[in-house]
Structures are given as C-alpha cells and as structure tokens.
Amino acid sequence: MVSNIEWTTKEREVAQEIFDRAYERETGALVEEIRDKASLIAKLEDVWQLHDYLSAKRHNIDGKYDFRDAYLVFVFSQLVKEGWVELNELEDLSQDKLKKISALTRM
Template identity: 50%
Template sequence: MTTTQTDGQWSNEERRIAESALKKAYRKETEALIANIRENAANVTRLEDVWQLHDFLSAKRHDIDGKYDDREDFLMFTLSKLIKTGLLDKSDLQGLAADKRAKVTVLTRM
C-alpha cells in the first residue's frame, strides 16, 4: 500500500529536487555577486568607497540569507520568488508533484 503526499508534505525525492534547485540559484546569485565585486573593486579609491562597498555587501548578505528559506511551509514561496527573479527556471523543478509545480507557477504570477 502506498501513501500519498498531502498538500504540505514533500517526499524525499521532492526535497532533493528542491534542495538542488536552491543550491543552483544560490550558486548563480553568489557567482554574479563575486563577479560584480571584482568588476567594481578597481573603482574603490577612497575610504568612503570602502564603506559604501561594506554597506552594499551587508545589505546583500541580509537579502541572500533571507531569500533561501527551505522550510517546507515556505518552500513553494521560495522557489516561486527565485523563478520570478530569474535565478531559477520552471524546468529546474521537474520531478516535483504536478500540484506543487502548479502552485509555484501561480505564485510566480503574484
């Protein structure tokens, strides 16, 4: 007898898919951030530039730390936000149950 996953439950396979998607988006975002910093580091010529870079990085860290919430209750919201911002594609969620993919799609339109 097989059990079905209820709306809020994620199978082990679905958790693996979601975790892989989150890692992909995180890697994409952090690589872009590092490239941006390397590109703009040559423009740091004054102490004020250092503090501005510090403030930018602090804000970015706060943004990134809050963006990748992998708790099951928030996972569909997290995935939809990452799709909306272009860090993920719907194809990255292949293998999730159809109802979960549909909910993520709906949330990307909000």
C-alpha cells in the same frame, strides 16, 4: 494554505538540488559583481556604498535560502522571479507545487 504543502523525501531531494544550484549561481554572480564593483572604487563614499551593498546582499541571501517545507514554494518563486532558477528546472516537482510556484511568481 500554500504553507501546508507536504514534500516527499524524493521531492525534497529534487528541491535540494535546484536550491543548491541556484545558490551557486547567485553567490557566484555576487563574487564577480563585487570584484567588478570594487575595482571601480575611487573614494571613501564608494567604500561605504560597497559596505551597504554587501550588508543588504548578505541579509537577503541568508534569509532567502530557507529550506523548511513551509517556505519552499515561496523560496522557489522568488528564485524564479530573480532569474536564479528557470521554471522548467522545477518540472520534477509535483504538478500542484509547480502550479503554486508559478502562480506566486506572477504576484
């Protein structure tokens, strides 16, 4: 089972770094995006649409960056799919993890 993969302390450190970098990238992009979106607000409907968008984004980001061992390969595959992490940034992880993450990105 994918969720039974063990992570060594060293691997967890590597993972944490990639994780933090992805979080910075995604949330940095969000800051820009919201500033841009908001500058185009012209009517009330736009305000409520921005609110809905922020609710969804917050829920998505809060849920996604889950650093528990059992979830890490799923989190990384998701981050790769969304473009916040490149597969080659994961090369310091063990081959079996890399293969699993890579396989999950194609699902």
